[in-house]
Amino acid sequence: xxxxxxxxxxxxxxxxxxxxxxxxxxxxxxxxxxxxxxxxxxxxxxxxxxxxxxxxxxxxxxxxxxxxxxxxxxxxxxxxxxxxxxxxxxxxxxxxxxxxxxxxxxxxxxxxxxxxxxxxxxxxxxxxxxxxxxxxxxxxxxxxxxxxxxxxxxxxxxxxxxxxxxxxxxxxxxxxxxxxxxxxxxxxxxxxxxxxxxxxxxxxxxxxxxxxxxxxxxxxxxxxxxxxxxxxxxxxxxxxxxxxxxxxxxxxxxxxxxxxxxxxxxxxxxxxxxxxxxxxxxxxxxxxxxxxxxxxxxxxxxxxxxxxxxxxxxxxxxxxxxxxxxxxxxxxxxxxxxxxxxxxxxxxxxxxxxxxxxxxxxxxxxxxxxxxxxxxxxxxxxxxxxxxxxxxxxxxxxxxxxxxxxxxxxxxxxxxxxxxxxxxxxxxxxxxxxxxxxxxxxxxxxxxxxx
Numbered sequence: 050x051x052x053x054x055x056x057x058x059x060x061x062x063x064x065x066x067x068x069x070x071x072x073x074x075x076x077x078x079x080x081x082x083x084x085x086x087x088x089x090x091x092x093x094x095x096x097x098x099x100x101x102x103x104x105x106x107x108x109x110x111x112x113x114x115x116x117x118x119x120x121x122x123x124x125x126x127x128x129x130x131x132x133x134x135x136x137x138x139x140x141x142x143x144x145x146x147x148x149x150x151x152x153x154x155x156x157x158x159x160x161x162x163x164x165x166x167x168x169x170x171x172x173x174x175x176x177x178x179x180x181x182x183x184x185x186x187x188x189x190x191x192x193x194x195x196x197x198x199x200x201x202x203x204x205x206x207x208x209x210x211x212x213x214x215x216x217x218x219x220x221x222x223x224x225x226x227x228x229x230x231x232x233x234x235x236x237x238x239x240x241x242x243x244x245x246x247x248x249x250x251x252x253x254x255x256x257x258x259x260x261x262x263x264x265x266x267x268x269x270x271x272x273x274x275x276x277x278x279x280x281x282x283x284x285x286x287x288x289x290x291x292x293x294x295x296x297x298x299x300x301x302x303x304x305x306x307x308x309x310x311x312x313x314x315x316x317x318x319x320x321x322x323x324x325x326x327x328x329x330x331x332x333x334x335x336x337x338x339x340x341x342x343x344x345x346x347x348x349x350x351x352x353x354x355x356x357x358x359x360x361x362x363x364x365x366x367x368x369x370x371x372x373x374x375x376x377x378x379x380x381x382x383x384x385x386x387x388x389x390x391x392x393x394x395x396x397x398x399x400x401x402x403x404x405x406x407x408x409x410x411x412x413x414x415x416x417x418x419x420x421x422x423x424x425x426x427x428x429x430x431x432x433x434x435x436x437x438x439x440x441x442x443x444x445x446x447x448x449x450x451x452x453x454x455x456x457x458x459x460x461x462x463x464x465x466x467x468x469x470x471x472x473x474x475x476x477x478x479x480x481x482x483x484x485x486x487x488x489x490x491x492x493x494x495x496x497x498x499x500x
Contacts (some may be wrong), residue, residue, distance in 0.1 A: 052086065052094035059096025073197070074209065088115035089389055091476045093460070101455065102484050104472050105462040109271060109303050110329035113378055114473040120335055123374030127367050134292040136163070136363035146369035149376045150331065156321030157163040158342035162356075163364035163488055167302030168196025168428060169329035170339040171265065174324045175200055177341065178263035178296035180357075181350045186256060188249075189265045190225035192273040195300055195333055207273055207492050208438040223252045225266065227276045229423065230431070238279040258293040263324075267312035271303035272444065272464050273415060275421035280437040283320045290323075296347070297322040302339065306330030307379055307474050310389025310417030317416065330474075332375045338368035379474075388418040388474040395478055396420055396470060399485040409434060409495035420470040422488075424450070427500045433466035446498035453494040457487035 062084040072080060084162055086096045091114055094100040106112065106476040113120060127142055134140050147161040162177075164170045175187055189195065191206035195378060202210050203218035224232040226245035233244035253261055264286060270276050283299075290297040299322040304314035308330060311317055315325065328339030362368075379385055392415070404410040411425035424447070434446050447463055454461040454468075462469035468491075472484060 052098045054098040055096050090114040091473050091480050101460040103460050104470050104484050105460055106473050107334055109471045110334035112307055112330035113333045113375055114475055119378050120371055122373040123370045124367055127370035131366050134366055140366055142366045142369040143364035146372040154342045155315050157345045158325055160343040160348040162341045164339040165360055165362055166339040168198040168201040170326035170328055170341050171195045171201040173199055174298045174326050176358055177347055182262045183304045184260055185219045187262045187263045188221050191222050193267055193270055194272045214429045221256055223249055226279050226282055242279040242282045250289055253266050261295050262359045263298050265298040269298045269304045275419055287320050290452040298324045300326050302326055302328045307385035307388050308419045310392055329333050332371035335371040336368035338372055358472050384475045392417040395481050403489055407492040407496050409492055409499050417471035418474050422468050424466050424495055435466050450491050450495045454487055454491035457490045459484050459487040
């Protein structure tokens with residue numbers, strides 16, 4: 050596709066948006082959404098013909114890029130054959146999507162409960178855990194995000210929870226490991242791991258082990274900062290869950306389906322949860338779809354006891370057809386391997402080279418096509434470039450950084466004091482280098498705000 054210039058059409062799209070669309074996570078009068086005219090592969094463009102390399106993959110979901118012809122064709126073919134059908138029936142697209150997902154999940158996570166997205170997948174995973182154990186409490190980490198629905202947002206460990214936190218959802222938060230900003234005064238990954246596990250087990254002891262239904266963790270936290278858990282941590286959580294009869298839930302909504310260079314991030318750590326949530330990359334967001342992969346033991350709980358939950362559009366045929374096509378495309382085109390190889394050989398080294406050149410970079414961390422660059426005011430003190438949850442004038446340095454990145458031709462993922470490098474998984478080496486060059490220019494702007 051070639052970007053076409055049509056400012057008048059863009060103005061009409063923007064006018065209708067501003068008149069009628071109520072945007073998420075936004076003060077409605079303070080936003081200025083870009084009117085998007087089209088997208089293909091790793092790029093999208095506006096009605097003025099300006100093209101952007103998308104370093105966000107939408108909201109980290111277009112794992113096979115925009116408008117992949119095989120996925121688009123699968124949706125069209127499914128629409129011509131059977132556009133929709135109720136979830137109580139066996140439908141080919143639904144059955145095949147479940148089979149392909151179960152084929153790739155770790156351990157015995159062989160039953161797939163389909164949802165419309167990641168938040169409701171987390172909601173249902175928690176419901177399953179509570180019913181399976183007969184317990185009420187759920188533990189989740191600070192520095193996490195699990196979705197915007199009521200239970201999921203209460204599990205969330207960042208400021209998006211605050212406005213909706215009912216303080217009665219049965220959620221207890223704890224600190225997960227993050228050596229760069231350790232809450233445990235650790236100096237090594239080994240110390241951070243051991244102290245984080247001790248903290249978690251102590252939290253369980255004081256809450257009462259017999260009251261805890263589940264521990265919910267993002268395998269690799271996404272929007273909170275792409276903080277890879279230290280070796281042994283997830284295995285240690287697995288042992289703690291087994292010790293106290295707690296259901297271990299891994300949230301792979303963002304990290305799953307190749308983002309980390311493996312089909313699931315759990316594969317990096319050789320750990321199998323009892324329940325695993327997914328969405329986003331399962332079909333690159335072409336049609337909304339999420340789900341819960343369910344272990345044999347929990348599936349057995351509902352073998353002769355009805356599971357009290359469901360959704361009108363669970364396993365929607367169009368969404369499932371897109372998932373089948375996406376998974377097959379990823380396998381046929383080596384997309385997971387591309388993410389792994391380019392992440393190790395180009396993205397990681399390239400970001401670390403930028404860190405050496407720019408005093409605003411405190412740390413680079415990541416794996417596969419899942420990277421974060423932590424921006425700081427002072428490398429020695431590690432003071433963030435902007436305060437936690439900054440807004441308005443306090444957030445000016447990150448606004449300036451984002452504007453510079455867009456001027457350089459990339460659309461950056463900016464959250465608090467970080468920028469994330471999360472393009473589509475089938476991004477090319479030349480596109481990665483284009484993105485790194487644009488970040489280089491934008492980081493020069495961030496440098497101006499350092500001490």
